Amino acid sequence: xxxxxxxxxxxxxxxxxxxxxxxxxxxxxxxxxxxxxxxxxxxxxxxxxxxxxxxxxxxxxxxxxxxxxxxxxxxxxxxxxxxxxxxxxxxxxxxxxxxxxxxxxxxxxxxxxxxxxxxxxxxxxxxxxxxxxxxxxxxxxxxxxxxxxxxxxxxxxxxxxxxxxxxxxxxxxxxxxxxxxxxxxxxxxxxxxxxxxxxxxxxxxxxxxxxxxxxxxxxxxxxxxxxxxxxxxxxxxxxxxxxxxxxxx
Amino acid sequence: xxxxxxxxxxxxxxxxxxxxxxxxxxxxxxxxxxxxxxxxxxxxxxxxxxxxxxxxxxxxxxxxxxxxxxxxxxxxxxxxxxxxxxxxxxxxxxxxxxxxxxxxxxxxxxxxxxxxxxxxxxxxxxxxxxxxxxxxxxxxxxxxxxxxxxxxxxxxxxxxxxxxxxxxxxxxxxxxxxxxxxxxxxxxxxxxxxxxxxxxxxxxxxxxxxxxxxxxxxxxxxxxxxxxxxxxxxxxxxxxxxxxxxxxx
Numbered sequence: 308x309x310x311x312x313x314x315x316x317x318x319x320x321x322x323x324x325x326x327x328x329x330x331x332x333x334x335x336x337x338x339x340x341x342x343x344x345x346x347x348x349x350x351x352x353x354x355x356x357x358x359x360x361x362x363x364x365x366x367x368x369x370x371x372x373x374x375x376x377x378x379x380x381x382x383x384x385x386x387x388x389x390x391x392x393x394x395x396x397x398x399x400x401x402x403x404x405x406x407x408x409x410x411x412x413x414x415x416x417x418x419x420x421x422x423x424x425x426x427x428x429x430x431x432x433x434x435x436x437x438x439x440x441x442x443x444x445x446x447x448x449x450x451x452x453x454x455x456x457x458x459x460x461x462x463x464x465x466x467x468x469x470x471x472x473x474x475x476x477x478x479x480x481x482x483x484x485x486x487x488x489x490x491x492x493x494x495x496x497x498x499x500x501x502x503x504x505x506x507x508x509x510x511x512x513x514x515x516x517x518x519x520x521x522x523x524x525x526x527x528x529x530x531x532x533x534x535x536x537x538x539x540x541x542x543x544x545x546x547x548x549x550x551x552x553x554x555x556x
Numbered sequence: 557x558x559x560x561x562x563x564x565x566x567x568x569x570x571x572x573x574x575x576x577x578x579x580x581x582x583x584x585x586x587x588x589x590x591x592x593x594x595x596x597x598x599x600x601x602x603x604x605x606x607x608x609x610x611x612x613x614x615x616x617x618x619x620x621x622x623x624x625x626x627x628x629x630x631x632x633x634x635x636x637x638x639x640x641x642x643x644x645x646x647x648x649x650x651x652x653x654x655x656x657x658x659x660x661x662x663x664x665x666x667x668x669x670x671x672x673x674x675x676x677x678x679x680x681x682x683x684x685x686x687x688x689x690x691x692x693x694x695x696x697x698x699x700x701x702x703x704x705x706x707x708x709x710x711x712x713x714x715x716x717x718x719x720x721x722x723x724x725x726x727x728x729x730x731x732x733x734x735x736x737x738x739x740x741x742x743x744x745x746x747x748x749x750x751x752x753x754x755x756x757x758x759x760x761x762x763x764x765x766x767x768x769x770x771x772x773x774x775x776x777x778x779x780x781x782x783x784x785x786x787x788x789x790x791x792x793x794x795x796x797x798x799x800x801x802x803x804x805x
Contacts (some may be wrong), residue, residue, distance in 0.1 A: 333798055334798045334799070338798075340795060361564075390659070430781075431685070431777035431778070431780065431781045432684070432784060432785070434683070434778065435684040435685045435687075435688040435778075435781060436681070436684045437671070438682070438691070439683070439684040439687055439688070442687070481667045481760070493795045524799075527798075528680035529680070529684075532679075532681045532684060532785070533725075533795050534682070535681060535785060535789070535795070535797065536781070536784060536785070536788075536790050537797070539784050539785075539787065540786035541786070543792070543793045544787075544792045546589060546784075547589075548780050548781075548784065549582055549583045549632055549775070549776075549780070550773075
């Protein structure tokens with residue numbers, strides 16, 4: 308698939324950043340046909356419910372993933388910076404934070420909150436992909452664990468497209484329901500900038516540079532796999548696995 | 557999805573076995589449309605290659621999974637019995653064993669053996685599902701780790717159907733290529749009988765009986781998820797993720 312790598316040849320910071328941006332441009336899930344359908348108003352309410360229900364498992368696992376990452380940091384300064392991510396998702400109190408804002412979405416779509424929380428109806432592929440992400444940050448180096456978040460570099464574009472596309476194209480979507488994504492527009496860029504700078508600074512050998520590229524690629528695969536499963540189960544051909552959520556419409 | 561469970565009410569061995577067999581009858585991957593296509597001669601050679609290539613990652617991970625299970629057994633007698641599974645897959649020498657027989661299949665299908673071994677071209681969903689299985693036996697109780705193999709109860713049926721269906725329907729399949737499955741016809745039933753007896757004997761509370769049911773359900777989800785991904789990527793709608801195997805035909 309790829310040509311042989313010369314591990315003696317360190318990439319310049321410019322070359323390294325270009326490699327990372329190229330991975331995003333060729334593998335980030337904004338390219339997935341399911342997102343084009345979602346943002347373009349081509350799905351019905353039941354299909355949007357399936358997406359929000361499955362994506363909830365990702366959302367509620369992110370602070371768990373970040374707790375694992377933080378548990379591997381020996382430097383208090385680094386943990387203080389990383390802690391922001393957990394606060395962003397868990398909030399300072401019960402009714403703030405990203406997970407709470409995700410419930411605004413699932414509530415607005417008419418899904419029962421206890422059913423969403425149970426994760427009983429999610430696709431197994433969603434569970435396996437998200438769990439793979441949590442296991443990745445347990446098993447890989449701290450550099451790889453941190454830089455698997457580099458997908459955030461590409462998030463603002465997809466969030467902007469999602470907010471405007473979904474507001475315009477679905478009569479069951481309104482401003483309040485989209486609160487999660489609007490908040491992320493201001494949160495994600497700072498996080499992404501920090502991780503990119505960290506990668507450029509801390510990958511000091513070609514092997515480490517390649518490890519970072521692979522960590523980002525891995526993370527794009529997690530996101531892509533989740534959409535493959537949604538597309539297959541709820542759109543085309545639309546074969547729902549035994550036990551998974553069945554939309555009413 | 558399911559009604560409330562009375563954890564004070566132990567199932568009789570007969571009821572418990574019926575529950576397990578019912579999980580197989582409603583969730584085992586012989587029911588997946590991709591297998592109906594595979595066995596019915598409805599796939600082309602490239603699609604059969606994609607199936608064998610992806611399934612290889614499952615095959616080569618099974619002895620790793622079984623080594624984890626064995627590492628958790630305190631009883632030498634139990635380890636001696638379980639060891640047979642590793643021997644079945646790894647062989648007594650280089651050119652015997654189930655993994656070697658799997659290469660007969662991928663060789664016969666015209667896949668480069670080094671490419672198969674690298675697992676570079678497999679679907680991410682395959683990797684996440686199989687890795688979830690290995691992690692399951694690391695993290696769950698020994699009872700659950702052992703009984704997640706209960707899918708073997710249902711394997712002889714699918715293997716017989718596969719052997720006759722594939723020999724009859726594809727001109728690129730012959731007896732030698734199907735050696736893996738023919739061998740499994742004699743290996744799997746003994747293993748399955750042992751694990752069923754183990755489950756009936758060692759699940760002594762209703763909670764443990766439910767745990768065994770969930771372990772079997774989990775394993776059916778691993779197998780099902782792999783076929784969802786193959787079906788989506790190589791058949792309908794046939795959208796291959798970035799970086800995955802692209803058949804020549």
